[in-house]
Amino acid sequence: MTAQPHEVSSSAIERTFTAVRASLPAANVAAFDAELAAITHADVVDLAALDDFLTGWWHIAVRAAxxxxxxxxxxxxxxxxxxxxxxAGASLAEVLARRGVQL
Structure with missing residues (x-):
């Protein structure tokens, strides 16, 4: 397996809730909505958690697109x-060990 360049650059999807949600594959939208609801329906919204949420889903949207x-x-x-x-096959640690890389 070789790494292939992806045609969608990270800047192609705006890092906003609306743009990220719209860019997700349909199978992932419900998980996005559920996680967002869990964060935003708290008595006090954890802004760091909200930022981590958006960043994580943005990476997923970019990768999937x-x-x-x-x-x-x-x-x-x-x-x-x-x-x-x-x-599942070999773990990353096993593959690296076969190549002489020690963690």
């Missing part, structure tokens, strides 16, 4: 691993 087919493939493979249809 950059290569939608790869994004879908990743979710398909993750579901196969969760359901036991596919083994």
């Amino acid at each position: 950059g290569d939608p087919e790869d994004w879908q493939r990743m979710h398909t493979e993750a579901e196969q691993i969760r359901s036991g249809q596919r083994s």
